[in-house]
Amino acid sequence: MIRRAVPADTDKIISLWLKETAAAHFFIPRSYWENNAELVKTKLLPEAETFVFCDKHQIKGFLSLLSGNYVGALFVCKDYQGQGIGRKLMEYVRRHRSSLSLRAYAQNEKALCFYRRLGFKIVSENIEAQTGIPEVLLIWSRGSISGNRKRFPGDS
Secondary structure, rough: EEEEHHHHHHHHHHHHHHHHHHHOOOOHHHHHHHHHHHHHHHHHHHHHEEEEEEEOOOOEEEEEEOOOOOEEEEEEEEHHOOOHHHHHHHHHHHHHOOEEEEEOOOHHHHHHHHHHHHEEEEEEEEEEEOOOOOEEEEEEEOOOOOOOOOOOOOOO
């Protein structure tokens, strides 16, 4: 079941975020994420529109939107990855949006492949200021197939 997150979910979301963001971004020291956890908890998460995927009262994944159409976070607990939870969360928010954007680290090939399968297109690449690591901007627009910058084999 997908539902809007409530304040009582915050600690579970932050715990899931810290564990999975550190694993997904293995090329960034875990201390970077630990040092930013309080900011995510007290500033970013309260400003976000967050949806959780729950099964038997357990949060297995979440998606947070910032500024309406920017996907600030999409994480699924490692034990439940590959079961369609991330796709279901993304489809849920896409039903109510005509476009979405997000940034992903260029080294996070698993995430980039996932987003490309969902129709996101890479439109630019830059160096992320805080980490100094390359990241890409991806966009999805309902009914649009243009605006893609080739970066990986198979990009159209």
